[in-house]
Amino acid sequence: xxxxxxxxxxxxxxxxxxxxxxxxxxxxxxxxxxxxxxxxxxxxxxxxxxxxxxxxxxxxxxxxxxxxxxxxxxxxxxxxxxxxxxxxxxxxxxxxxxxxxxxxxxxxxxxxxxxxxxxxxxxxxxxxxxxxxxxxxxxxxxxxxxxxxxxxxxxxxxxxxxxxxxxxxxxxxxxxxxxxxxxxxxxxxxxxxxxxxxxxxxxxxxxxxxxxxxxxxxxxxxxxxxxxxxxxxxxxxxxxxxxxxxxxxxxxxxxxxxxxxxxxxxxxxxxxxxxxxxxxxxxxxxxxxxxxxxxxxxxxxxxxxxxxxxxxxxxxxxxxxxxxxxxxxxxxxxxxxxxxxxxxxxxxxxxxxxxxxxxxxxxxxxxxxxxxxxxxxxxxxxxxxxxxxxxxxxxxxxxxxxxxxxxxxxxxxxxxxxxxxxxxxxxxxxxxxxxxxxxxxxxxxxxxxxxxxxxxxxxxxxxxxxxxxxxxxxxxxxxxxxxxxxxxxxxxxxxxxxxxxxxxxxxxxxxxxxxxxxxxxxxxxxxxxxxxxxxxxxxxxxxxxxxxxxxxxxxxxxxxxxxxxxxxxxxxxxxxxxxxxxxxxxxxxxxxxxxxxxxxxxxxxxxxxxxxx
Amino acid sequence: xxxxxxxxxxxxxxxxxxxxxxxxxxxxxxxxxxxxxxxxxxxxxxxxxxxxxxxxxxxxxxxxxxxxxxxxxxxxxxxxxxxxxxxxxxxxxxxxxxxxxxxxxxxxxxxxxxxxxxxxxxxxxxxxxxxxxxxxxxxxxxxxxxxxxxxxxxxxxxxxxxxxxxxxxxxxxxxxxxxxxxxxxxxxxxxxxxxxxxxxxxxxxxxxxxxxxxxxxxxxxxxxxxxxxxxxxxxxxxxxxxxxxxxxxxxxxxxxxxxxxxxxxxxxxxxxxxxxxxxxxxxxxxxxxxxxxxxxxxxxxxxxxxxxxxxxxxxxxxxxxxxxxxxxxxxxxxxxxxxxxxxxxxxxxxxxxxxxxxxxxxxxxxxxxxxxxxxxxxxxxxxxx
Numbered sequence: 001x002x003x004x005x006x007x008x009x010x011x012x013x014x015x016x017x018x019x020x021x022x023x024x025x026x027x028x029x030x031x032x033x034x035x036x037x038x039x040x041x042x043x044x045x046x047x048x049x050x051x052x053x054x055x056x057x058x059x060x061x062x063x064x065x066x067x068x069x070x071x072x073x074x075x076x077x078x079x080x081x082x083x084x085x086x087x088x089x090x091x092x093x094x095x096x097x098x099x100x101x102x103x104x105x106x107x108x109x110x111x112x113x114x115x116x117x118x119x120x121x122x123x124x125x126x127x128x129x130x131x132x133x134x135x136x137x138x139x140x141x142x143x144x145x146x147x148x149x150x151x152x153x154x155x156x157x158x159x160x161x162x163x164x165x166x167x168x169x170x171x172x173x174x175x176x177x178x179x180x181x182x183x184x185x186x187x188x189x190x191x192x193x194x195x196x197x198x199x200x201x202x203x204x205x206x207x208x209x210x211x212x213x214x215x216x217x218x219x220x221x222x223x224x225x226x227x228x229x230x231x232x233x234x235x236x237x238x239x240x241x242x243x244x245x246x247x248x249x250x251x252x253x254x255x256x257x258x259x260x261x262x263x264x265x266x267x268x269x270x271x272x273x274x275x276x277x278x279x280x281x282x283x284x285x286x287x288x289x290x291x292x293x294x295x296x297x298x299x300x301x302x303x304x305x306x307x308x309x310x311x312x313x314x315x316x317x318x319x320x321x322x323x324x325x326x327x328x329x330x331x332x333x334x335x336x337x338x339x340x341x342x343x344x345x346x347x348x349x350x351x352x353x354x355x356x357x358x359x360x361x362x363x364x365x366x367x368x369x370x371x372x373x374x375x376x377x378x379x380x381x382x383x384x385x386x387x388x389x390x391x392x393x394x395x396x397x398x399x400x401x402x403x404x405x406x407x408x409x410x411x412x413x414x415x416x417x418x419x420x421x422x423x424x425x426x427x428x429x430x431x432x433x434x435x436x437x438x439x440x441x442x443x444x445x446x447x448x449x450x451x452x453x454x455x456x457x458x459x460x461x462x463x464x465x466x467x468x469x470x471x472x473x474x475x476x477x478x479x480x481x482x483x484x485x486x487x488x489x490x491x492x493x494x495x496x497x498x499x500x501x502x503x504x505x506x507x508x509x510x511x512x513x514x515x516x517x518x519x520x521x522x523x524x525x526x527x528x529x530x531x532x533x534x535x536x537x538x539x540x541x542x543x544x545x546x547x548x549x550x551x552x553x554x555x556x557x558x559x560x561x562x563x564x565x566x567x568x569x570x571x572x573x574x575x576x577x578x579x580x581x582x583x584x585x586x587x588x589x590x591x592x593x594x595x596x597x598x599x600x601x602x603x604x605x606x607x608x609x610x611x612x613x
Numbered sequence: 614x615x616x617x618x619x620x621x622x623x624x625x626x627x628x629x630x631x632x633x634x635x636x637x638x639x640x641x642x643x644x645x646x647x648x649x650x651x652x653x654x655x656x657x658x659x660x661x662x663x664x665x666x667x668x669x670x671x672x673x674x675x676x677x678x679x680x681x682x683x684x685x686x687x688x689x690x691x692x693x694x695x696x697x698x699x700x701x702x703x704x705x706x707x708x709x710x711x712x713x714x715x716x717x718x719x720x721x722x723x724x725x726x727x728x729x730x731x732x733x734x735x736x737x738x739x740x741x742x743x744x745x746x747x748x749x750x751x752x753x754x755x756x757x758x759x760x761x762x763x764x765x766x767x768x769x770x771x772x773x774x775x776x777x778x779x780x781x782x783x784x785x786x787x788x789x790x791x792x793x794x795x796x797x798x799x800x801x802x803x804x805x806x807x808x809x810x811x812x813x814x815x816x817x818x819x820x821x822x823x824x825x826x827x828x829x830x831x832x833x834x835x836x837x838x839x840x841x842x843x844x845x846x847x848x849x850x851x852x853x854x855x856x857x858x859x860x861x862x863x864x865x866x867x868x869x870x871x872x873x874x875x876x877x878x879x880x881x882x883x884x885x886x887x888x889x890x891x892x893x894x895x896x897x898x899x900x901x902x903x904x905x906x907x908x909x910x911x912x913x914x915x916x917x918x919x920x921x922x923x924x925x926x927x928x929x930x931x932x933x934x935x936x937x938x939x940x941x942x943x944x945x946x947x948x949x950x951x952x953x954x955x956x957x958x959x960x961x962x963x964x965x966x967x968x969x970x971x972x973x974x975x976x977x978x979x980x981x982x983x984x985x986x987x988x989x990x991x992x993x994x995x996x997x998x
Contacts, residue, residue, distance in 0.1 A: 002931075008800075012923070013919060013923040017916055019950045020916055024912050027908050042869040042901075
């Protein structure tokens with residue numbers, strides 16, 4: 001019997017061995033049929049976390065290194081409800097610490113914990129500074145006394161700050177976290193200012209150690225501009241003071257270095273706070289804002305953010321006259337000392353076109369210099385007639401009118417000029433700056449070339465791009481674009497323009513002790529029947545060796561509708577600005593003179609001419 | 614002890630060193646695998662990578678002590694003790710009702726003086742003693758199949774029923790029945806009835822399998838709990854995020870191992886994907902880390918161990934020794950096969966540990982004690998020269 005039992009043990013072993021063989025085959029089958037797919041799935045399991053390490057956006061500096069815009073590192077307070085709720089001991093001390101350190105509402109956090117208990121990312125507070133979070137970090141780090149503060153961490157982030165808030169607001173522009181640069185330099189140089197985010201990978205390596213691999217962020221480049229914070233402040237101070245008294249539609253001042261094309265100051269009123277660019281409360285009442293539709297709010301914001309010096313085009317008026325005279329001198333159709341007759345009105349192409357002196361019966365006999373000083377329209381018209389439409393159009397193109405200057409700011413307007421089809425009437429009205437649309441930057445750049453010896457430099461705002469380390473990425477050397485006029489013409493114009501301030505209609509802009517040159521303008525805006533005006537002053541100092549060109553514009557000055565009014569306000573504003581600007585720029589007093597009361601000196605009056613465009 | 618001395622005079626004493634070495638090897642290998650499979654989760658949740666390793670090391674030391682004790686006890690003693698042990702086992706199972714601690718919806722543990730005991734493990738050993746003892750007592754009556762049925766029902770049936778009902782532990786109940794079945798198969802002289810049983814079983818399974826797959830295809834499935842388990846078995850990847858998670862992750866581990874595996878300690882699936890990978894699913898980690906080669910070797914080592922036990926059973930001087938060794942053989946064989954079948958998704962998921970390798974105190978101690986008994990039987994073999 002035992003022998004039979006022993007045989008059956010063998011049978012049982014054989015059966016079991018067969019089972020084991022089948023299982024071994026099963027494992028082999030799984031490997032061969034699904035091995036690759038499963039291996040891939042398992043590799044996908046390789047869990048890792050990656051956190052973005054944000055880059056620091058580049059700074060915007062003025063010419064002397066004053067910081068106009070920078071990014072400050074801040075911390076967002078992040079709550080991890082899942083972690084916090086993983087142990088009942090964590091909740092109470094963590095909530096207490098949060099309430100105590102950040103003044104958060106306990107009920108609100110409880111609500112988040114209740115509603116989003118499985119979430120791992122709930123942002124409780126934005127933009128905390130290192131000082132603000134230091135207290136909490138100290139508590140959390142003290143694991144002896146507070147072992148149960150869990151589920152709270154700080155996400156690094158940057159917030160854009162503009163230390164001078166409203167200074168050069170529409171030039172610097174602002175940046176949002178979503179779109180980067182929105183307007184101004186922030187937008188034009190967005191690619192330079194932006195860097196590349198870094199990444200912090202954490203993964204479990206094959207030895208089961210948690211590896212921390214960091215790819216450091218590349219910070220953005222810094223912009224060094226030609227702007228001078230002090231000049232800009234002077235401009236804005238006077239613009240604000242003027243508008244406080246007499247609100248205008250817009251007031252803009254552009255100060256440029258005529259020898260490089262660098263913009264020293266560029267201000268356009270109204271200003272806005274770059275740290276809160278979407279605040280319209282200074283322009284509209286709460287009630288008005290409540291009634292505005294979304295598109296109206298957007299329109300209002302864009303008009304607030306508008307940079308008048310770049311984005312607007314308008315008819316310049318008499319400040320265009322130096323360009324007409326320069327073209328006449330270059331072409332030899334007029335010469336220094338030639339005399340012109342002015343009866344107050346001149347008929348061109350069937351249109352009677354008036355002079356500013358129309359009401360006084362005309363200027364009578366004037367020299368070329370006198371025509372500039374008295375801002376005589378008929379003299380200009382005669383020069384333009386002699387040039388002819390085609391040649392005058394060529395000169396306008398040479399001065400850069402009708403095409404954008406290429407300044408490093410977004411959305412530059414290019415103006416509107418007549419081309420070779422310029423008619424006699426066009427030429428006549430263009431000669432004193434009507435029926436031609438220009439931008440301030442075009443005028444300032446072209447005017448700089450008229451008075452610096454004829455060199456047209458491309459206007460620019462950024463002079464250097466640097467890496468955060470200070471290494472120079474790009475140096476903007478002044479770009480000489482072309483020669484506009486000869487040195488002798490330039491010499492004559494400086495003389496005429498100095499005389500215009502010394503003894504002509506721009507006398508009120510003069511500053512005692514300084515040789516200042518310039519030209520006023522009173523231009524009629526768009527629709528002639530509306531009787532709206534733009535008054536301006538385009539000047540430079542010192543007269544013989546210009547260190548800056550200044551262009552001041554008041555669009556629709558207060559109380560100048562109808563034919564009442566003059567260029568007096570803009571001259572006063574120009575005077576006020578230059579009085580402070582000249583000493584700051586270390587311009588030496590080169591004129592021996594006693595202070596003079598210029599308040600009674602004659603100014604350019606407004607004259608309404610038919611719209612012949 | 615006097616008997617031992619008698620034998621010394623009649624022939625040289627035999628000791629199955631290969632079985633001892635195979636046992637030591639597989640227990641040592643199990644310790645290494647437990648450390649590898651559990652270090653990550655132990656570090657995470659217990660704060661110490663060696664947590665499970667050291668606990669298992671304690672069980673192993675305890676197990677070897679138990680093995681030495683049982684080796685020193687003459688195996689005939691167990692025949693006298695069998696009814697008593699059987700009674701103790703039943704009481705232990707019943708003790709689960711008031712004292713058992715629940716885990717995964719099943720009462721399986723009694724905590725006693727800081728040690729968790731699984732009465733089901735004791736029950737498995739008790740059934741080996743009881744059936745062996747009953748077969749010997751039956752003597753020639755064992756030739757009647759009714760006697761086989763009687764033994765099975767009275768011993769294994771009662772025990773399996775209790776374990777199944779009290780602790781809701783179907784796999785242990787199944788193992789108890791299988792041990793009894795294999796032991797009586799060896800004792801009973803005929804083959805036909807068993808062949809008929811196996812044939813009927815295979816046929817019934819084939820019918821059931823085709824029926825269920827048809828039903829699955831036509832989409833008429835009820836949301837029955839037991840049905841779900843079968844559905845997961847048939848198509849585990851469909852339930853990969855839910856109840857099929859463990860099964861599917863185990864398959865991923867096996868499949869991703871390749872021929873030689875990722876190398877010891879380099880499993881990725883143990884990083885939280887296979888829950889408690891040091892327990893029932895440890896074989897999948899072996900496949901992942903050591904590959905087809907390692908897994909086949911382990912199966913081979915188990916085969917050698919079973920062969921040695923079968924060899925001892927065949928050479929035992931009396932029927933009781935043969936039956937005892939066969940019982941241990943059945944216990945190990947059934948658990949190995951069921952465990953690997955579950956891991957490879959051959960059968961629906963049920964909790965069966967891999968002998969000597971899976972983490973677990975009472976299982977290790979009980980199995981090593983059983984090995985001690987087998988070694989004691991081997992010591993009674995007379996060598997003929």
